[in-house]
Structures are given as C-alpha cells and as structure tokens.
Amino acid sequence: xxxxxxxxxxxxxxxxxxxxxxxxxxxxxxxxxxxxxxxxxxxxxxxxxxxxxxxxxxxxxxxxxxxxxxxxxxxxxxxxxxxxxxxxxxxxxxxxxxxxxxxxxxxxxxxxxxxxxxxxxxxxxxxxxxxxxxxxxxxxxxxxxxxxxxxxxxxxxxxxxxxxxxxxxxxxxxxxxxxxxxxxxxxxxxxxxxxxxxxxxxxxxxxxxxxxxxxxxxxxxxxxxxxxxxxxxxxxxxxxxxxxxxxxxxxxxxxxxxxxxxxxxxxxxxxxxxxxxxxxxxxxxxxxxxxxxxxxxxxxxxxxxxxxxxxxxxxxxxxxxxxxxxxxxxxxx
Numbered sequence: 001x002x003x004x005x006x007x008x009x010x011x012x013x014x015x016x017x018x019x020x021x022x023x024x025x026x027x028x029x030x031x032x033x034x035x036x037x038x039x040x041x042x043x044x045x046x047x048x049x050x051x052x053x054x055x056x057x058x059x060x061x062x063x064x065x066x067x068x069x070x071x072x073x074x075x076x077x078x079x080x081x082x083x084x085x086x087x088x089x090x091x092x093x094x095x096x097x098x099x100x101x102x103x104x105x106x107x108x109x110x111x112x113x114x115x116x117x118x119x120x121x122x123x124x125x126x127x128x129x130x131x132x133x134x135x136x137x138x139x140x141x142x143x144x145x146x147x148x149x150x151x152x153x154x155x156x157x158x159x160x161x162x163x164x165x166x167x168x169x170x171x172x173x174x175x176x177x178x179x180x181x182x183x184x185x186x187x188x189x190x191x192x193x194x195x196x197x198x199x200x201x202x203x204x205x206x207x208x209x210x211x212x213x214x215x216x217x218x219x220x221x222x223x224x225x226x227x228x229x230x231x232x233x234x235x236x237x238x239x240x241x242x243x244x245x246x247x248x249x250x251x252x253x254x255x256x257x258x259x260x261x262x263x264x265x266x267x268x269x270x271x272x273x274x275x276x277x278x279x280x281x282x283x284x285x286x287x288x289x290x291x292x293x294x295x296x297x298x299x300x301x302x303x304x305x306x307x308x309x310x311x312x313x314x315x316x317x318x319x320x321x322x323x324x325x326x327x328x329x330x331x332x333x
Contacts, residue, residue, distance in 0.1 A: 051063070052069070087179060087183075094175075098114040121167075142298060146223070152221070155185055159183060205228070206223075210254050218290070
C-alpha cells in the first residue's frame with residue numbers, strides 16, 4: 001500500500017548517518033512506501049485541541065503518532081495546523097521533537113514523530129516530587145533557548161511555546177514539540193502574513209502584539225519564553241484563575257505580567273529573573289534574540305555554583321510593573 005505523502009525526510013542535517021537502521025526506517029516512513037499494518041499504535045500519550053498523540057512502533061522503532069481529530073468545530077484551523085507541521089520536516093536538532101512524515105492513515109491526517117517520552121515540562125512543574133533547582137531551571141531554559149535559536153535561524157516562529165509543548169526526556173533534556181501554530185518569518189524580522197488567524201496559541205503565553213492582532217515575528221516566541229521562565233521559577237499557572245478577557249486587556253493595555261511575590265531565589269538566579277523580565281518586554285524590539293538567550297544561559301550555567309545550603313537568596317517584590325531584587329541570607333537551621 002502506498003500512502004499519500006505530504007513531505008520527505010531531510011537526512012543531510014541529521015545527527016546520525018543516513019545509513020543507520022534508524023534513519024533507514026525514517027526514510028521509509030517519509031517515503032510513504034510501506035504497509036499501514038506495519039505501524040502498530042499503542043497507548044494514548046495525550047490529547048489537544050486538534051489531535052491526540054499515541055505511542056507507536058514501526059519495525060521495532062518506537063515512535064509517536066499524532067492523529068488529528070475529525071469533525072472539529074474549526075476545520076480550517078485544524079487544516080492549517082496540520083499544514084504548519086510541514087515547516088519542520090527538515091528540522092534535525094537535539095532539542096526539537098523530530099517530525100518524520102505527515103500522511104493520511106485510516107482516512108485521518110496523521111503526523112509521525114520522534115518518541116520523546118510521555119512527560120512534558122508542565123508535568124514536571126505540577127509534580128511536587130520533582131525538584132526544580134536553579135541549576136535544573138537553567139538547564140531547561142538553555143535547552144529551550146537552543147531550540148528557539150535553531151527554529152528562528154530557519155525562519156520559523158513557533159507561536160505556541162508553553163510548558164505543555166516542551167517534552168522532558170528520560171535523560172532530562174527538553175525538546176520543543178507541536179509546531180502546529182508555527183509560521184514562516186523573514187530573517188530580517190519582517191512580520192509574517194496574518195493569514196493564519198485561526199491559530200492563536202494559548203492566551204496566557206501570547207505576546208501582547210499578537211493579542212492586538214499584529215503580524216507575528218520570532219520575538220513573540222521570546223515573550224512566551226519569558227512566561228515559561230516565570231512558571232519554572234514559581235511553579236504556578238500564569239495569572240491564576242483570572243478571567244481570560246481581563247488578562248488579555250491587562251496585558252495589552254496595562255503591561256500586565258505574572259505576579260512576582262516573595263520568592264526565595266538562589267543568588268545566581270538574578271540573571272535568570274532579569275532575563276525573564278527582558279523577554280516579556282512590551283516592545284518586541286527590546287526583547288533579546290534567542291541567540292542572546294543561549295549565550296546568557298550558558299554563562300549563567302557555567303558561572304553558577306553547585307546547588308548547596310547555605311545559599312544566598314533573593315526576595316523578589318513587585319510594585320506596579322517594576323520589580324526589585326533584595327538580597328537576603330539563608331543560613332543553616
């Protein structure tokens with residue numbers, strides 16, 4: 001059976017040789033020249049607005065299979081989301097979930113992807129048994145920064161960056177997933193076309209210029225990245241249970257940002273907090289590039305001492321929209 005093919009695998013950018021068994025399997029998948037019975041679908045890993053992701057096995061190789069929902073209320077948005085995934089078929093980066101093929105299986109649009117586990121960053125944040133030390137936050141922030149830098153260098157803005165779209169592997173690496181809202185942008189930051197108005201992302205992480213209806217640039221991802229940094233720091237949901245429309249109006253009109261209350265932050269997180277605030281600047285031009293974020297996170301990781309106690313800490317307080325870091329000393333009990 002020859003399946004309808006939407007794209008091909010680009011091996012020249014792969015970190016592995018195309019002669020390897022794994023790449024041979026991926027080449028078969030991308031060609032569409034295989035029997036559908038060879039693809040064994042397993043347990044459900046998660047569901048979203050446009051589709052559900054299942055564990056799958058193909059010729060002994062563990063994969064993830066995303067089936068797009070049929071009969072959704074917004075068919076156009078679902079179609080655009082599926083088509084957007086073709087933008088990353090040539091992506092091969094250790095911090096991005098690799099997409100191998102988009103095709104029609106069982107009369108349903110499907111996306112065949114790298115298996116990156118069944119745990120995402122939101123799961124880690126929500127799990128009180130998971131430690132999120134300063135060094136681990138920096139590591140995760142660096143992983144996500146690398147992913148954004150790679151995508152932006154390819155002229156792609158993700159436009160739906162949030163913890164639930166960042167997979168955390170068994171080796172504790174972050175991989176950016178779900179490019180269903182992504183758009184192509186010019187390398188010189190010329191705004192992309194606003195044609196994909198149905199693909200809106202998640203409002204709590206969405207940059208104010210996009211909430212206003214402006215055309216997206218890669219700087220919209222940087223804003224979302226800043227919200228993710230805040231969430232890793234506080235382990236809370238941005239804006240809590242506030243009304244969605246109140247939040248959107250506040251973000252656009254009054255530069256509302258997630259609350260910074262008294263947080264015990266290790267001394268090396270001063271750089272982390274400052275970067276977080278730079279990332280969610282109202283003016284996109286004032287936000288750093290992803291490449292700058294990578295440099296800052298690398299320096300922060302390199303210069304940071306190992307996690308230990310006692311440690312210096314900072315209490316972060318907020319008055320209006322200005323934040324102050326006050327050094328406090330944490331001593332042995």
